[in-house]
Amino acid sequence: MGIALFAITQLQAQKLTKDNIDEIVKALSLEEKAKILVGSRNEMFGGGAAIGATQALVPGAAGTTQGIERLGITRTVLSDGPAGLRISPTRPNDTNTYYATGFPVGTCLASSWNTELVTNVGKAIGNEVLEYGVDVLLAPGMNIHRNPLCGRNFEYYSEDPVVAGKIAAAYVNGIQSNGVGTSIKHFAANSQETNRTGNDARVSQRALREIYLKGFEIAVKESNPWTVMSSYNKLNGSFTQESYDLLTTILRDEWGFKGIVMTDWIGQRNTAAQVHAGNDLMQPGQPVQSEEIVSKVKSGELKEADVDACVKRMLEFIVKTPRFSGYKYSNKPDLKGHAAITRQSATEGMVLLKNENGALPIASGIKNIALFGITSYDFIAGGTGSGDVNKAYVVDLMEGLSNAGYSVQKDIQDLYEKYKAYQNAKINSEQTRSWFMGKPTLPEMPIAKTFIEKQAKGSEIAIITIGRNAGEGRDRKIPDDFNISNDERNLLNDICDAFHAEHKKVIVILNIGGVIETASWKNLPDAILCAWQPGQEGGNSVADVLKGVANPSGRLTMTFPVACMDHPSSRNFPINYMGPAFDGFGYSRSTNQKDVDYTNYDEDIYVGYRYFKSANKVVSYPFGFGLSYTTFTYSGAKIAQAGNDYTAIVTVKNTGKVAGKQVVQLYVTAPSGKLEKPACELKAFTKTKELQPGESQVITLKFTGYDLASYDEESQSWVTDAGVYNAKFGTSVDDVFATVNFNAKALVVKAHDALKPAEKINKLSLK
Ligand code: BGC
Numbered sequence: 077m078g079i080a081l082f083a084i085t086q087l088q089a090q091k092l093t094k095d096n097i098d099e100i101v102k103a104l105s106l107e108e109k110a111k112i113l114v115g116s117r118n119e120m121f122g123g124g125a126a127i128g129a130t131q132a133l134v135p136g137a138a139g140t141t142q143g144i145e146r147l148g149i150t151r152t153v154l155s156d157g158p159a160g161l162r163i164s165p166t167r168p169n170d171t172n173t174y175y176a177t178g179f180p181v182g183t184c185l186a187s188s189w190n191t192e193l194v195t196n197v198g199k200a201i202g203n204e205v206l207e208y209g210v211d212v213l214l215a216p217g218m219n220i221h222r223n224p225l226c227g228r229n230f231e232y233y234s235e236d237p238v239v240a241g242k243i244a245a246a247y248v249n250g251i252q253s254n255g256v257g258t259s260i261k262h263f264a265a266n267s268q269e270t271n272r273t274g275n276d277a278r279v280s281q282r283a284l285r286e287i288y289l290k291g292f293e294i295a296v297k298e299s300n301p302w303t304v305m306s307s308y309n310k311l312n313g314s315f316t317q318e319s320y321d322l323l324t325t326i327l328r329d330e331w332g333f334k335g336i337v338m339t340d341w342i343g344q345r346n347t348a349a350q351v352h353a354g355n356d357l358m359q360p361g362q363p364v365q366s367e368e369i370v371s372k373v374k375s376g377e378l379k380e381a382d383v384d385a386c387v388k389r390m391l392e393f394i395v396k397t398p399r400f401s402g403y404k405y406s407n408k409p410d411l412k413g414h415a416a417i418t419r420q421s422a423t424e425g426m427v428l429l430k431n432e433n434g435a436l437p438i439a440s441g442i443k444n445i446a447l448f449g450i451t452s453y454d455f456i457a458g459g460t461g462s463g464d465v466n467k468a469y470v471v472d473l474m475e476g477l478s479n480a481g482y483s484v485q486k487d488i489q490d491l492y493e494k495y496k497a498y499q500n501a502k503i504n505s506e507q508t509r510s511w512f513m514g515k516p517t518l519p520e521m522p523i524a525k526t527f528i529e530k531q532a533k534g535s536e537i538a539i540i541t542i543g544r545n546a547g548e549g550r551d552r553k554i555p556d557d558f559n560i561s562n563d564e565r566n567l568l569n570d571i572c573d574a575f576h577a578e579h580k581k582v583i584v585i586l587n588i589g590g591v592i593e594t595a596s597w598k599n600l601p602d603a604i605l606c607a608w609q610p611g612q613e614g615g616n617s618v619a620d621v622l623k624g625v626a627n628p629s630g631r632l633t634m635t636f637p638v639a640c641m642d643h644p645s646s647r648n649f650p651i652n653y654m655g656p657a658f659d660g661f662g663y664s665r666s667t668n669q670k671d672v673d674y675t676n677y678d679e680d681i682y683v684g685y686r687y688f689k690s691a692n693k694v695v696s697y698p699f700g701f702g703l704s705y706t707t708f709t710y711s712g713a714k715i716a717q718a719g720n721d722y723t724a725i726v727t728v729k730n731t732g733k734v735a736g737k738q739v740v741q742l743y744v745t746a747p748s749g750k751l752e753k754p755a756c757e758l759k760a761f762t763k764t765k766e767l768q769p770g771e772s773q774v775i776t777l778k779f780t781g782y783d784l785a786s787y788d789e790e791s792q793s794w795v796t797d798a799g800v801y802n803a804k805f806g807t808s809v810d811d812v813f814a815t816v817n818f819n820a821k822a823l824v825v826k827a828h829d830a831l832k833p834a835e836k837i838n839k840l841s842l843k
Contacts, residue, residue: 091148094395100147101388106380109387110369111142113351115338115361116151133399134209136164136174138341138462139360141394152397154259154338154359157215158182158231158247159458159611160465161204174407176204177414177612178457178467181589182217184425184608186233187630187702189739190763191246197421198250200414205256207409211397212257212303217463218244218291219307221590221634222267222683223645225552230459230589230609234633235684235699237287238758241294248299255398257302260295262340263327264288264316266307268675269551270650273342276310276674278835282751283680284311285787285794285827293331302335302393306355308342313834318346321830323354330827336386336393348372352379356386356393411468415613422610422617423626424737428603428703429594429636435581435602437624437705438482438537445477446535447484448571450499450518451543451587453492458609459589460515461548467612473541473585476615480623485535495521517545520563525570532574539622540571540601543587545609551650552590558640559593572600585618595638595696606630624705629737629763631702631808635684635695642695644679644687644840680839685809686754690842700741700758700808706732706769710740713805713814720781720823724760726805726814727774730767739763741806742777744784747799751786752843756804759783781823792829798822 092100104112116139133140137155156162161176179185179201185194205213217231218240226232233240248258265277265288279288295301304327306317316322317339327333338357339350347358347368358365372378394400428436447453455472458464477484499518532538542564546552560568568584575582582601586592589609598604605628610617620626640646650671667673682690685699713726724742740763743756760777767773784801785794801820806812 092391092395097388097391097395100149100391101384103147104144104387106370106373106383107366108144109383110366111144112149112387112390113357113369113383114142114363114365115139115357115359116142117360117362134163135167136162136466137210138162138214141357141390142361149391149394150397150400152211152394152399153209154212154214155205155210156462157213157259158217159463160201160467161208161210161213162462162465163208163210165466165468172407173468174208175411175468176208176465177201177411177418178465178470179418180422180425180611181230181458181463181609182233183230183589183633184422184610184630185247186239186243186425186633187427187608188421188424188763189239189631189633189761190424191242193421193424194243194246195250197417198247199253200417202251202254202256204409204414205251206254206398206403207406209399209405209407210256211399212259213251214259214261214305214462216244216247216258217261218295219262219266220288220291220683222677223643223649224558224591224634224637224640225554225649225651226267226590227269227546227551228459228461228463228548230546231463235635236633236758237290238294239633239761240291242298242761244291244295245298248295248301252299252302257393257397259303259305259338260292260301261305262307263292263304264307264322265311266309268650269549270653271672272549273308274310274673276313277677278312278674278833278837279677280680280833280837280839281789281831282787283677284831286681287683289326296327296331296333300334302396304333304335304337306337306339308340312831315345317342317355318349318353319831320353321828325828325830328354336389344368348378351386352382354386356389418611419613419616419620420626422614423620423628425608425630426610426617426621426628427606427630427632427701428628429606429697429701430598430601430604431703432602433581435583436605436622438622442536443481443483444536445482445484446488446531446538447474447477448488448523448538448567449541449543450492450496450521452539452541452585453489454496454518454543455614456517456543456545456587456609457612457614459547460545463547470612471615473539473615473618476617476619479616480619482619485531488531491523492521517543520561520567522563523567523570525574528570529574532578532580537580538571538575538582539585540567540582541585541587542592544589544592546589551653554640554651558591560597565597568597568600583622587614591634591636593639594636598696624734627705627734627736628702629704629739631700631739632697633699635688635699636697637688637695642693644682645677648676648678676837678838678840680837681754682840682842686757689755689809698808698810700739700806701810702739702808704736704738706730706734706736708738710805710813713816715803715816715818717818720821722779722818724777724779724803724805725774727772728764728767729772730769733769735766735768737764737766739807740775740777741808742779743804743806743809743812745802745804746784746786747797747801749797749799751788751795752841753786756809781820782825784820785823785825787827791824792827794825794827796820796823
């Protein structure tokens with residue numbers, strides 16, 4: 077009796093440490109375990125109220141986990157992501173501000189093809205996460221750009237899984253080097269925003285493995301993210317959050333993932349099925365979910381062992397967090413230093429699409445700019461929704477150019493400022509703007525030809541910005557969003573006519589988060605710079621490139637097709653869906669509508685360039701493309717082999733007049749075998765250091781036999797056929813400067829028969 081009492085007291089006194097997790101799991105009551113698996117409501121909506129907490133730990137954070145005080149289990153804080161930390165910039169009765177740095181969006185970062193740079197950006201973001209008292213950044217977003225119209229493509233990286241996976245791993249490594257966590261999201265096949273909480277993505281096992289899961293596999297293996305976020309959508313008939321195949325068989329058993337899985341912010345679904353599947357944390361969390369866990373364990377519908385497995389992983393996560401170790405955060409990250417990082421990193425993601433007649437960099441004598449396009453005066457730093465960072469300021473293009481010493485025609489500026497004020501007032505009065513949706517892109521202003529002609533005489537060069545914004549909860553449309561509007565086309569035509577008549581150049585800046593149509597108008601201007609949504613220093617970053625202070629070294633991580641319909645996925649995408657503008661969190665219907673309630677991924681593995689190259693279809697700008705202010709030559713391309721490890725080697729030399737970086741991309745064509753293969757696939761890439769004129773660098777790109785494998789559904793295994801492979805060293809998928817054949821050995825890696833589609837998919841074949 078005495079001994080038993082002693083033991084209980086001991087147990088009660090015991091507090092969580094990293095070494096007693098198993099004992100703590102035993103010491104927890106079922107009710108306490110159920111609390112640990114369920115978040116404490118959304119901090120954005122008053123944080124923690126549902127669990128009786130008096131105040132949010134970090135106002136504006138997306139969520140928290142619940143603590144169990146008696147056992148020293150602390151609450152933790154989760155916050156968006158990905159272009160910086162998203163928290164409330166101000167707090168009631170507090171004169172301090174809590175702004176975070178707005179970094180370039182995902183497409184821009186990925187377009188740098190520079191993993192070192194992405195790691196450095198991650199380090200800076202992670203420092204803000206740590207210093208503002210947050211434990212996990214809900215980022216990176218890394219879904220594949222299946223179709224250009226997905227509203228959240230700006231947060232994601234690429235149509236190619238190797239780019240998405242390597243960039244995500246670099247970002248995660250940077251963030252986590254601060255001792256805070258990340259959540260790679262949205263796992264998986266969350267390729268559209270329309271009905272994102274109800275849509276069933278129907279995908280072949282092969283396309284899943286090779287395209288939609290591959291990037292996550294790379295990120296898990298190369299960066300050990302603390303957490304994974306399961307997506308809102310269904311995948312082959314079941315919610316990803318409830319899929320044992322996805323969260324346990326593939327993620328943990330096959331890839332060796334050791335962290336926790338949390339749901340996207342859905343609220344209650346089948347909580348018991350989620351726990352069984354290996355989804356450890358339900359966000360944002362409702363008490364009823366904990367009650368469900370308890371009652372289902374009591375009724376035998378859920379095994380307590382399943383609950384324990386999740387609890388154990390939660391505790392392993394909690395002991396790693398700064399909040400658990402009592403880190404004294406400063407609320408004062410180095411915002412100035414980080415502004416310099418975002419300014420520089422954005423220039424590396426910008427893609428110079430066209431540069432004729434030496435239009436860029438702007439000739440040194442030119443000072444006086446005619447700046448057109450409403451977005452020049454209302455610059456878009458990042459997309460909308462949870463990916464929107466509350467930053468202290470945005471440097472627009474007008475400001476960036478004047479910081480760089482240019483003067484901008486005052487009468488044009490006045491015109492746009494008046495128009496902007498009018499449009500903003502209209503938006504505010506219509507109250508169409510919610511805190512979440514952000515401000516819509518302002519429509520372009522029609523301008524009289526005579527006014528433009530006058531400007532062509534009075535200024536030295538014209539710049540036109542074309543802008544697009546999009547974000548969470550809705551997909552883009554083809555008219556006036558993917559395609560340019562009539563007002564934009566007239567502006568382009570009239571400005572190019574008027575300025576060219578005066579022998580003056582016209583530069584177009586694309587301030588976009590995702591792909592737009594370029595084929596019909598790209599012949600008009602002298603230069604086109606795709607600046608993406610480059611973060612809060614955007615105007616300065618663009619000016620740095622225009623002036624030649626920075627040499628653009630971004631390359632496209634997705635194809636710019638001639639028309640949106642050229643993507644085979646456009647045949648199965650909610651292109652004409654005219655339902656609710658914002659599908660937000662609670663779309664529920666059962667009409668079984670194609671592309672809304674379910675989407676067939678009939679294009680199968682033919683996503684992006686895999687299709688365009690294999691089908692020999694003309695594009696506007698190919699995957700991997702981008703120009704530079706300097707020129708490069710290449711020599712000595714070869715492939716070295718050691719067992720199943722391959723190293724591609726080539727020497728890159730800067731043969732131009734200014735310093736610059738080059739991206740080398742390695743595409744591989746497989747020998748013909750049992751499975752149909754794309755014309756080529758990216759297997760590795762790297763970026764040179766900044767090469768001075770005349771300077772060379774030997775670069776190496778590594779890949780393995782496993783990287784060459786395709787997924788064979790018949791044998792449920794990754795198969796690398798033996799034979800002669802053709803390696804193409806390129807600066808885009810269309811610009812190959814050297815090809816080398818190499819022999820690969822046969823390799824078979826057994827996998828599980830997981831995520832089988834319930835419905836028939838009419839897989840595209842190009843044979
Ligand atoms: C988004 C996630 C985000 C979460 C928390 C969801 O609606 O899909 O990307 O992390 O909200 O804000």
